[in-house]
Amino acid sequence: MTDFRAYRSVLYLPAANARAVEKARTLAADAVILDLEDAVAADAKAGARAAAAEAVTAGGWGSRTLAIRVNGIGTQWCEADFQAVAAARPDAVVVPKVNSAAEAAEAVRLAGGVPVWAMIETPRGVQAVDAIADTPGVAALVVGAADLEKDLGCRVGPARGEIQYTLQRVVIAARAAGIRAFDAMYPDIKDMEGLETVTLQGRALGFDGKTLIHPAQIETANRVFSPSAAEVEQARRIVAAFEAAKAEGKGVATLDGKLVEVLHAAQARDLIAFAESIAAQ
Template sequence: MTEQTAYDPGASAGYRPRRSVLYMPSSNERALEKAKTLPVDALILDLEDAVAPDAKEAARENACAAVQSGEYGRRELTVRVNGLGSQWHDADLAAAAAAGPDAIVVPKVGSADEVLALVEAMEAAGAPERTRLWAMVETPVAVLHAEEIARASDRLACLVLGTNDLYKELGATFAPGRAAIQATLQLVVLAARAAGVSVVDGVYNDVKDAEGFLAEARQGRELGFDGKTLIHPGQVESCNEVFAPSAAQVEQARAVIEAFEAAQAQGRGVATLDGRLIENLHVDTARKVLATAEAIAALS
């Protein structure tokens, strides 16, 4: 297993915001064209659930052409292949690796051994070094082994929650607040942070329920997710807003850093701001807020 450090937006110039991660069916050429104009942080060009069996090969060709087109600007481009053991998986993975997207997304990854096998197959197919692996966590086994999965390889950059499949596997019932899977959500966030990779929340299925979507996105943000996977372009802008530091948070972060630096200049190890104690940990958090805001601003 690879030793990794805590995920830190300010730690690397390679940090990329993943507030909004939109699934796009690669069999739909019109949808792929529209994606070029959306203010989304990342796209998952889907070969799996959103594509009918008789459209799999055409979808694969469309996704690879999109990756190689250079027409998607600053958006992070990923390809979701069909799962391990499916009749399309090997051809999907080989084609996606050769096309060289920012990442290959694999559904239902269940162990560190599977991660290592996927990485080996990517490298054998000629995936460039910059092409990362995103592992979908969609089963109880994957949740219970999420840290091992996240630590298995330096190629693995992100854990993606597959909440619909989790509800099915658990025999749980969806309800606002997601009480049935809240422990699961927290375990996967803990695993990602321990391993130093990013983590994005699952989808919200009712595209007409804007208030319900916002409530779930805010819950994800409060739990520590970096962003959320989406199934409709109409969810993008509100998702970006929820997972970005607000203007007030940025202003507060600057004030925390200034207060602490002023205290240090006077030989003190702590500071106070508006009656609250400021220590190193608060300064670290403030710097991450600013680093995240700067990375988001660089996208525009």
């Protein structure tokens, strides 16, 4: 991937909550998902759909990525939700409980050219994650841990060992397909220590960012998924060392006693570019 746009913090908001939607335009979240699914009661779906479309067309989101989460394929609200998405043209459409490549392809068709973020939150979805990621038009995978935990009948602890297989499968599938991967939300909005733990874990696993359910969680996600000043400085040293060696006709360099090869220089350049994109927001 050569797109260095930041997706460190991906905030879910109920589309029917006008006050929350307006406030989101001022928050430091990299991306906002206007939710028509879990956060909206059945009798409020139509109003939320209209509000989400209006929020997209009204603009004012700056550099933030703006997405709409529709109700799932096969639900009674699905068709109208996708029609609203295709007309409003948000940056992405988030599709819950994608279970197969066929469902992913149907979502892409219904989205009418809007990039699809497929949620992996069922056992079937985990089994089919490679094919889902490879579906043309799917631009990201999103882990939905709550529904997966329910379907598996497991109890996820602080270390998330019970769903490590899923987390790693999602990252591997996304990287193989050259698309984004977003970690699951953390449900306890008061437990900042727990949030820190799972966010650090998500970055270590290779996710691009974390889905969130409360503005108070944004700072943690942005900080953890941002390169530190020390990391950026080290990356600049790696690039400088490699370029110096290259100028001398060498294929590798040595820095602080460690070998620096072309892949290390490429990784360093990507980190620098990502840091610069964050600074430019």
